[in-house]
Amino acid sequence: MESVLPVPWAPGAKPVVGHLPEFLRAPLAFLRGLPEHGPLVEIRLAHKPVVVVCDPELTRTVLLHDRVFDKGGPLFERLREAGGQGLATCPAAEHRRQRRLMQPAFHQARFPHYARIMTERISAVVGGWQDGRTLDLAVEARNITADIVLSTVFGTSLDPGLHKRLAADFDTLLAGFTRHSLLPRPLRKVPTPGNVRYEEATRRVRRSMADLTAAYRERAADGDGEETSLLSMLIAARDPESDTPALTDDELVDQAVTMYSAGTETTAGAVNWGLYLAATHPAVHARLTAEVNEVLGGRTAGWDDLPRLTYTRQVFTEALRMYPPGWFLTRQTETDTRLGGYPLPKGTTLAYSPYLISHLPDLYPDPQRFDPDRWDAHGAGGTRPQIPVTVFGGGARKCIGDEFSQIEGVLLLASLLSHWRIHLHRDSLSVPRLPQLTLNPGRMRVTLTAHVRETV
Template sequence: MLQKQESPAEAATAPGAIPLVGHALRLLRPWSLLHSLPAQGDLVRLYIGRLPVYVVCSPKLVQEVLVHDSDYDRGGAVFDQVRTVMGNGLITCGHDRHRRSRQLVQPVFSRSRLPRYAELMVEHSTPVIESWRDGQVLDARAAMHTIIRRVSIATLFSSRINAEQFERLQQDIGTIAAGWLRRLITPRPLRRLTGGRQWASASKRVHEAIDDSLRSAGATGCPVTGATADVPEVLLAARDADGGGFSHEEIHDELISMFLAAVESSSTVLSWTLDLLAHHPEVQDRAAEEVRRVVGEREMGWPDVDQLPYLKQIVHESLRLHPPTWLLTRITTRETVLGGHPLPAGVNIAYSAYLLGRDPAVFADPDRFDPDRWTGAAPPRGSFVPWGGGSRLCIGNTVSLAEIVIVLAEIVRSWRWEPVRRRPATARVSMLHVPKSVRVKLRSRKEAVATTGEVR
């Protein structure tokens, strides 16, 4: 099959495939494999074993895939695995269910609710940030996970759980988050050896907590609506165009999906950002100056987010270099043609926000961290896609950008930090693009101001 003569219109096959194994071994070092693909064409075929996967390498074709979501649907082996953990919520559902589910979840992210989310972000991140000590070496990955877990529990369940349940849920979500990617790639018989039992008990308790919160949200039988309703109440009250709503099981799947999506991706972005800023103290100082000028000593709120353009540029630049969802897949639902190349039905398509973000034709000197590159015109469609695009654009994009900006602002106004290691963090190969380790040494910014009189 690999030796077959390709007709001119067929997508090129990446070199280096081994019979029966295909490119699977090269995928163990995915970054160098990815970087080698655009030289082969806009659409390049890889083989994982005997399974062909077409990698879309040009922004224009990625945009085409994202916009035609009925031809290029969510599905295939990766989503089948993710579904075993997240259920069939918005993230994993196919095109047939998507429009209705999106309509029903949308009220969770309506503008009127955003100021309350910002309050909870501040309330639940500052105690952690204030607990750090001058001179402390911080495990930034663990610390960002703690903060985002606290914020996500508060924003998704706030009024439904007491302090004790909050702590328990915190720990259980930590266990699930640490283990769920490992679980997805571990064959079922081996799962017991890789922490499967703790994972299963934590997962059971989290599912029970979600069910409890749903039961108590629906206890009155009279749906609560408006900005004061919490997320389970909003989902219970949501109605589609025909007046129908979600079942409890559907809400359950949406909540667990949003929870895992929120905790893993936002904490990963913050970890990479802290590492980048550790190696760029001048960017840290400029960010601190912006926060001091805009927010000063008062509490942050939702309107501040738009007043912090430099912090947003930093987050965009961090997402360009290190998008957590570095490889996303689709499946063709019918025979089609992409960029002049014929594609059969039922074939796997992949695109990489990581590869696109480092395209030198779009981003000059692409490996350089330069938040100022975001002051000009927006990059062409399909070239900056850390939140996906088309009708399946991340529904949490506005909230998560605000969350990252708020947490970063809270950190940068109190702390300066330097890297413990001279070299920038490297990525672990996993479903998400996660740094192996980010350890930074903290210095109190307030004390630096008190002794030198300088605001840095």
């Protein structure tokens, strides 16, 4: 008879608080130390036991079998407060229907159109900066990616006032998601300043997206809507059995919140890490800028440039490996099951970490080293570089916008370096305020200098 072993515990748990102090103090180092205790390791975050998946193949199993290991646990409970039942947060039973509705908007044939929008919005912002200007690139990159998302979702650029308010509210949400996930429910309801800010930001985000959706409907009714926007496709979608709208107004808002949050943070963070890591590795920076100058010569990158921006893509991909935006995610078992031989009863909260998997030395030798050549298509593998394991998920719930994000990231990274010499204020870079939802850098001050180009 096969023996049944319990999931091993990570050492160092304290009474009452468990591993929470260590997790809060240095979460990335804490995660990197878990695989030595087993492929599955149980930790306790105060009152909550969590089984962390430390093995890449078992992580893949969790992602592929999403009906057994469904999106759930305290993290997704908090995400649903703002994102509702959007594509990224809805349970598996609902996901297939939503995915079918949204998939046409992410068909390969649509990417040249999206790339044109990206080029236009990048050029409008980056081309308007002044020589010698000092700015916070973390803020500016996020503004650009948010503008691109809103242009593709709603077919319009964003009012500057609303732009600023949405950015501030999402900052509050990103900083508070994980903290609220770890707090017991009664403590989340205590009207502390942090809790009040979080609740108000949640309401404002949904109200802002509801207003944008309603305004789009009015424009569409007057014949002014962008027929190729994502929202127009979702509004036009019909239930095949009743010919009624496939999505309610609330569901449209859910999708808008999901697209804005996912499309803004993921790309902007990876671009900023790419710029920072290149700036701190002179050989990489020289090779990257040489490619950008040769391909673009001072203009904004476009769809037709992508095949020649190979090293730029490698830098972007390596930045995603080293600092994946979604660094700690949860699932919940929907039935009694086994994983890697270990029994997991129904209702078990699991966590997997793209950061942990992307720093396993068996997958990525010397994982703390920034090395874009890991993704060289002409290297040992001889195939097109693939995004690091788990960064965009897997299985039926693999991120629908993964290729969109990669195209946007390469175009933005290349365009920034094409238009400007970017001098990083290294002492100004602030580390992520972990444990927040994303692993994106905080403040990132830079000074811009115009390129001096030879004229004939």
